[in-house]
Amino acid sequence: MTTYWCERAWLPGGIAEAVxxxxxxxxxxxxxEDAPRTGTVLSGLALPGFxxxxxxxxxxxxxxxxxxxxxxxxxxxERMYSxxxxxxxxxxxxxxxxxxxxxxxxxxxSVAEFHYxxxxxxxxxxxxxxxxxxxxxxxARDAGIRLTLLDTCYLAGGIGVPPNEVQRRFSDGTxxxxxxxxxxxxxxxxxxxxxxxxxxxxxxxxxLPAVDRAVPKNRPLHIHLSEQRAENEQCEAAYGWTPTGxxxxxxxxxxxxxxxxxxxxxxxxxxxxxxxxxxACFCPTTERDLGDGIGPARALLDAGVxxxxxxxxxxxxxxxxxxxxxxxxxxxASEQRGRFTADELLAAGTDHVxxxxxxxxxxxxxxxxxxxxxxxxxxxxAGIEASGVLFAASAADVRVVVVAGREIVRDGVHLxxxxxxxxxxxxxxxxxxx
Numbered sequence: 001m002t003t004y005w006c007e008r009a010w011l012p013g014g015i016a017e018a019v020x021x022x023x024x025x026x027x028x029x030x031x032x033e034d035a036p037r038t039g040t041v042l043s044g045l046a047l048p049g050f051x052x053x054x055x056x057x058x059x060x061x062x063x064x065x066x067x068x069x070x071x072x073x074x075x076x077x078e079r080m081y082s083x084x085x086x087x088x089x090x091x092x093x094x095x096x097x098x099x100x101x102x103x104x105x106x107x108x109x110s111v112a113e114f115h116y117x118x119x120x121x122x123x124x125x126x127x128x129x130x131x132x133x134x135x136x137x138x139x140a141r142d143a144g145i146r147l148t149l150l151d152t153c154y155l156a157g158g159i160g161v162p163p164n165e166v167q168r169r170f171s172d173g174t175x176x177x178x179x180x181x182x183x184x185x186x187x188x189x190x191x192x193x194x195x196x197x198x199x200x201x202x203x204x205x206x207x208l209p210a211v212d213r214a215v216p217k218n219r220p221l222h223i224h225l226s227e228q229r230a231e232n233e234q235c236e237a238a239y240g241w242t243p244t245g246x247x248x249x250x251x252x253x254x255x256x257x258x259x260x261x262x263x264x265x266x267x268x269x270x271x272x273x274x275x276x277x278x279x280a281c282f283c284p285t286t287e288r289d290l291g292d293g294i295g296p297a298r299a300l301l302d303a304g305v306x307x308x309x310x311x312x313x314x315x316x317x318x319x320x321x322x323x324x325x326x327x328x329x330x331x332x333a334s335e336q337r338g339r340f341t342a343d344e345l346l347a348a349g350t351d352h353v354x355x356x357x358x359x360x361x362x363x364x365x366x367x368x369x370x371x372x373x374x375x376x377x378x379x380x381x382a383g384i385e386a387s388g389v390l391f392a393a394s395a396a397d398v399r400v401v402v403v404a405g406r407e408i409v410r411d412g413v414h415l416x417x418x419x420x421x422x423x424x425x426x427x428x429x430x431x432x433x434x
Contacts, residue, residue: 001029002405003039004371006046008386010346011363015386019046023369026189026404031365042373042400045386047346048361049109049370049403050319053281053354054222054260054310056114057096057136058087061428063315073290081166084117086434089126092117093135095427099314100143101420105412106395107319109370109403110146112310112355114196114222114260116154116170118181123168129181137191144408144416145190146370148356150222151182152196153203153211159238170198175207179214190404192356194220197252199227200235200243208250217256220356222281223247225259227292232264244269253278258308258354263287263295270296274303279354283312284325294333297326301344308351318395319372323349327391342387349390369405372398 001024009019011031020035021028061083066076087095103111117132119125128134133149140147154170155178157163163171172178185193195215197203200223203211215221226232226243235243244265247253253272258279265273273280280300287293290313301307309322316322323345330339340348352360352368360368374389375381375397384392401409414420 004042004046004402005035005037005039006042006373007044009046009363010048010386015045019363021046021363021369021371023405026369026406027359028363028365028367028369031363042371044373044375044377044399045389046363047107047372047374047389048350048363048367049372049401050107050323050349051308051352051355051357051361052103052108052111052310052319053258053308053351054114054283054312055103055111056313057099057139058083058092058117059313059315060099060102060317060424061095061431062313065432076290083431084169085121085166086431087117088120089131089135091427091431092132093139094423095431096136096139097142097417098420098423098427099317100140100145100147101414101417102317102424103311104143104145104401104403104408105398105414105420106317107372107374107398107401108145109372109401110148110352110355110357110360111140112148112150112194112220112222114150114152116152116196116198118172119169121169122165123163123171130185133185141190142416143414144403144406146355146357146360146403147190148192148194148220149185150194150196150220151178151185152198153178153207154198155207156202156204158201159234175203175210175214179210182214192219194222194356196221197223199224199231200246201231205239205246205250208247208252212252220256220258220354222258222260222354225262226264226269227261229264242266242269244272248272248276255279260310261287261292261295262300263293265296270299270303270305273300273305277304277306279306279308279351281308281310281354282326283310284322284329285316285318286312289313289315294329298330298334298339306351306353307348308354309348319349320390320393320395324391342390345390369402371400371402373400375399
C-alpha cells in the first residue's frame with residue numbers, strides 16, 4: 001500500500017485540506033480529510049488525473065509547420081497527408097512515445113487515440129496487421145499513460161468517393177475486414193480497445209450499424225461529427241439528414257457514443273444527442289487552429305450530454321488550456337461570463353468515461369488512483385484561490401502525476417522517458433527529412 005498526503009485536494013465534495021489518500025493495486029482505498037502529515041507528501045493542489053478524449057498522436061509532428069500561405073485548412077491537410085505517408089511502425093512508436101510523455105507531463109493520465117493510420121503505403125497490410133496499433137500500445141506503456149485505442153473504420157475519401165492514395169493506408173476495404181482486424185488486438189491493464197467511425201463522409205451509411213455492432217458495449221465508440229459546415233451540407237445532400245440525424249436514424253446514437261467536435265449542430269441535433277445521453281468531446285485548441293468554429297457546449301450539457309475535452313491534433317498539449325476553453329469560448333460566442341461552474345469544468349476535463357476508463361476521474365474510494373498535483377506558487381498561480389486553478393495554471397505547473405497508483409512524474413520530470421523534448425525534436429526532424 002502507498003500513502004499520499006496532500007496539502008489540498010479537489011474531492012467530489014470540494015477542495016479539502018490535509019488529505020491522506022491510501023492506494024493499493026492501482027485503486028484508492030481510503031481518503032481522509034484533516035489527516036496528520038504522513039507518507040509521500042504532495043505539495044500544492046491535488047486533482048484527479050485529466051482525460052484526453054481525442055488524440056491523433058502523429059499530428060504532433062505538424063505543430064508549427066502548417067502556417068504557410070497564412071495557414072489555410074488546405075495547407076494543413078496537405079501537410080498532414082504528407083506526414084501520414086512517411087510513418088511506419090518503428091518511427092510511429094518513437095514519435096508517439098514522446099507525444100504520450102508530453103501528455104503525462106501536462107497532467108493527462110488517460111488518452112483515447114483516434115487511430116486510422118493502419119496499413120503500409122498503398123494500403124497493403126503489414127505482416128502483423130495491427131503493427132501500427134501495437135506501436136501505439138508500446139509507446140503509451142513506455143510513457144506510463146492509460147491508452148484506449150479507438151481503432152477507426154475509414155472506408156471512403158468522401159461520400160461516394162473512393163479513398164485516394166494516402167487514404168488507402170487508412171482503409172480495410174470493408175467494415176467486416178476492419179472488425180476482424182480489430183478483434184485481434186488484446187487488452188491489458190493499461191491498454192483497452194474501443195472503436196471509431198471516422199465520420200459520415202468516410203463510412204457509408206449502410207456500414208454504420210456494422211461498426212456499431214463490432215465494438216463491445218462496454219467500450220467507447222467515437223465519431224468526428226459536424227466539425228465543418230461542408231460536412232453537414234454534403235451529408236444532407238446525400239442522405240437527407242444531418243450527420244447526427246443519420247446516426248439517430250440508424251440507431252447508432254447511445255450513451256457510449258462520443259461525438260468529437262460537435263461544432264455545427266442544429267437544435268434538433270442537440271436534442272437527439274441529449275436524448276441518447278451521448279458524449280461530446282470538444283477540442284478547443286485544435287478547433288481554433290483549424291478555424292472550425294465554436295460548438296454549443298452549454299446547450300449540450302443542459303440537454304443531458306456528457307462533456308469532455310481532447311488535444312486532437314496536439315497543436316497544444318495542455319489539459320488546463322483545453323478545459324478552461326470550454327468556458328472562455330462560450331464567453332466569446334454568448335458574450336456572457338460564468339457559463340460553467342468550476343466543478344462542471346473539472347468534470348469535463350476529467351471525463352475518463354469517454355477515454356474508456358470510467359473507474360478514473362475522481363479522488364474517492366474505489367476510483368482508479370490517478371492524481372495530478374499543481375504548484376500554486378508559480379508566476380501563473382501565485383495568489384490564486386484554489387478553485388481558480390483551472391483558469392490560472394498551465395501544463396508547466398504540473399509537478400506530480402500518478403497513473404494507476406504508479407508515480408510517473410515527480411517535480412515536473414518524467415521518470416520513465418528522459419528528456420521527452422529531445423525525443424520529440426529528433427523524431428520530428430527525422431520524419432520531415434525522410
